[in-house]
Amino acid sequence: MKPLRPVALGPCIGWVLCVAASAATACAGEADLGGTWRGLAQLGPEGGDLVHGSEGGPVALELVIGEYGPDVAGLLRFFRGDSWLRARSAEAPDRECGCSLLHGGRVDASTAQAAFTLQGCLPGAADRARVRARGSLRRTTSGAVLVITVDEPGSPLHKRSSTIALEQTGGPGDIALADLACPTALPTGNTASGQ
Amino acid sequence: MMRHRASAWVCTLAWTVLWMAGAARAQQPAARNSPLVAGDVADVHKRPRTVAVLPVKNYLVRPADLFAPEALPASDPGALAVQVAVLAALHAATYVDVVAPDGTRHALLGAPDAAGRVQAAQAAYRMGLELYLGLSSARAIDKLRTAGREFAEAFTDVFDAKASADAQFMLGVALVDSGRSAEGHVALKAGFSQQPDRRFRRDFFPPAAANALQTALTDLLSTVDPLRPYGDNQRMAALARKLGVGWLVLTSLRKGERGPIASIAVFSAHKRLVEAEAHLPIEQIGARLEPFLSRWLACVPIDTTAVAPASPLRVWTDMAVSWAPFLQQPTRRDFQSLGFAGGADVVLRQNLHWFGRLGLYTSVPDAYRDLLRSFNSARVVTGLGAAGRTGPLRYFVNLGVDAHLLGSFVTSVDPDCKLFGTEHRLCDRGSLLNLESQVLFGAHAAVGGQLHLGRDFLLALRLSVSNYFLPLDGTDRLNRPLGVELGFGYRI
Known part of the structure; x- marks a missing residue:
């Protein structure tokens, strides 16, 4: 019997392991939304006026999101000034509306879209009260689009929404512990600081 | 009910090993006649x-x-x-x-x-x-x-x-x-x-x-x-x-x-x-x-003809890459364990051997990342096996016991636990399962073959399954690991 050559088996073993590992991790049907997203909330008719700085200036957003099969979790941060998009140093647009956590996030992999709720204040809102808003993140060819719609009956902001175009600045593996800091909400629903 | 099923499973495996031992003995070629001096054997055997x-x-x-x-x-x-x-x-x-x-x-x-x-x-x-x-x-x-x-x-x-x-x-x-x-x-x-x-x-x-x-x-x-x-x-x-x-x-x-x-x-x-x-x-x-x-x-x-010479001690060693998914696991999607396993079969008689193996594994994340951390484990199996030979192929059936030391095994279905960590206020502690440092004991069965490549080198393939019974209240979440091992060995 002709003996088998071990040199030919090595790549085969590696290939089998790669296939097994890939099958275990890559076939989940994810929408590929995980990572860090950033964008600028435009004022005016196109972007709506739900989110803006207290001085009426533009607001930068950072969405840190983790996607786990059908679930997503994450947080949404607001910052003042478009310069923040280039250097993450600007202060929050409103000291008490710096960060909101995502709740009940679900993914529809077929439409590459995630839906979640936000509980907290929104920068630029009239009374900075705690409101409940629905968020959706949808992948586009150039990035993603975040739509925030207030769903708080009784609030003057009810049904008002903002659409913000986002670009991905980091993948799921780039999320650091510091990126997940979101201070405890105050009784008003706002956070203690803009960090 | 579960215990009865387990007993039936073990009995079936034991019967299989005994049957294979008999079949292997029947297929075993006649012992090679060895030169002996006249006084070593009775006349009837000459x-x-x-x-x-x-x-x-x-x-x-x-x-x-x-x-x-x-x-x-x-x-x-x-x-x-x-x-x-x-x-x-x-x-x-x-x-x-x-x-x-x-x-x-x-x-x-x-x-x-x-x-x-x-x-x-x-x-x-x-x-x-x-x-x-x-x-x-x-x-x-x-x-x-x-x-x-x-x-x-x-x-x-x-x-x-x-x-x-x-x-x-x-x-x-x-x-x-x-x-x-x-x-x-x-x-x-x-x-x-x-x-x-x-x-x-x-x-x-x-x-x-x-x-x-x-x-x-x-x-x-x-x-x-x-x-x-x-x-x-x-x-x-x-x-x-x-x-x-x-x-x-x-x-x-x-x-x-x-x-x-x-x-x-x-x-x-x-x-x-x-x-x-x-x-x-x-x-x-x-x-x-x-x-x-x-x-x-x-x-x-x-x-x-009638007296076979005493079997010389033979040891079949091998080292293999191993893939070991669990049939019963708490994650919503399967996670895989990959690692290395090595061991030896020590021939006790012509078709009977004792085997011992040590495996070290680490996990590949599941699709939903329910397994929060990389899961490492060590596994020791030992027991008896029946073996037979056909040309360059040695095949065997093993039956024994399995001790599996689990490392950090923490799972959750809560995405907040996955993103922010288990200590975060949003993480639902009730969704956490922690089997850290638990040792599972159970029965083990394997079949496989070793193909003689030349000299004393072998290509080894082994398929195995275990079923854990102990601790009595700790095997319902993670159990029944399969094993597929492919590697090379050496006959000593």
């Missing part, structure tokens, strides 16, 4: 050595007497006496089964293809002879050559030398008549090598053929090897195989300086060579033959 005695070949002839049939009696009393002496000496020896020339004839003629070959050879010879007499030499040569080849294939020269030699003689004469003297010489010499004491009537052949015959006999007598009167070692090995014997005794008579000499050779089929030889003056045969054969027999080991 297997006689089988020896075939071929007819004595008589080279005590003179080319000058080739055409004087009256110079040679019908049977040479010297050759007969030597043959009788050889047979008597062998019959007197212990643990020797002797096949006399008559038995040799029956054995060769009784071979499955012998009758057909001999008939074909005889038919070809008759046709060749007729063609030669009809002056069709070229066609006669073809037929006679066929006859000679068929006779040789059937070893006809051993039991009917005249018929076989006649084909060669007629072939040689036909070749000489056709002017192909060199080829004719070879054929005539081959005829005399099969029947050296053949005589012909005067004036039977034309002068050219008669001269060629005399020259061929002269050439044979000056060049013949008296220890190989029936051909070379390869032909003798084939003859011994056909006769089913271990040894052949080849005897020839030739002229010596002080009288006829009997050359006796003992050919070993196993070694494929002449392992003992003697050249004895005929008048001393009675005194010197028995000591010669005794010396040879003393050096030939007695085979045993």
